[in-house]
Ligand SMILES: [Zn+2]
């Protein structure tokens with residue numbers, strides 16, 4: 001058993017993460033438009049036909065902006081807690097709304113998705129892990145602090161999307177008003193590079209093949225800075241920055257070895273060589289950019 005995963009976008013302008021096997025997949029959050037999801041999946045050789053459900057982590061717009069259209073167009077169930085649904089004013093058709101409870105796995109085909117609560121300034125925020133057989137991928141963004149649940153589930157992941165939102169000095173010296181700086185770093189906002197690195201170095205399981213640095217701040221972080229910081233400590237774990245402008249390649253996550261997959265249609269070509277850098281398409285129109 002193995003999983004394929006990609007970030008379709010990561011950051012305060014929209015989050016959407018694809019996790020699936022050869023038959024079925026789920027999207028974690030849908031914070032970019034339906035059209036952008038389709039466009040980026042097509043570029044990656046992924047198809048919406050495989051997507052069986054969307055899971056929503058919390059009600060902030062960068063996690064829900066595309067959910068109505070996606071769910072309506074593909075008749076997709078949306079797994080969301082009642083409080084998040086209310087607070088996010090989600091007006092999904094009744095037969096599409098499904099709920100979930102923390103720590104109770106939801107089965108979709110051969111996938112098992114487990115939610116757990118997290119610390120963030122939202123009404124009912126959760127993170128998710130997706131399992132297929134022995135392989136686990138975690139999506140951990142929008143975290144005020146690394147809580148015990150995060151540590152518990154991080155230690156089970158073969159690959160994880162982990163928030164590294166800001167460089168502490170850049171935030172401190174930056175142009176944000178004081179109240180906003182404190183909201184970001186105050187325990188219910190976002191994880192700093194240092195906090196994420198500490199979690200990684202102290203709790204990374206020996207089998208973690210990929211770490212995707214996620215939800216980077218546009219103003220208070222730099223992709224190459226945080227990539228360097230982690231790569232120095234990464235050992236055999238491949239460090240990838242999930243961009244706020246483009247999708248990542250699709251990565252093949254297994255329980256035994258590190259592979260990067262190049263996908264064409266439904267045929268997966270897997271090899272051990274690092275993926276050749278693709279020419280990134282031009283940045284999407286920067287809609288709904290927020291300060292974080
Ligand atoms: Zn967010």
Ligand SMILES: [Zn+2]
Pocket residue numbers: 058060120122142
């Ligand atoms: Zn948020």
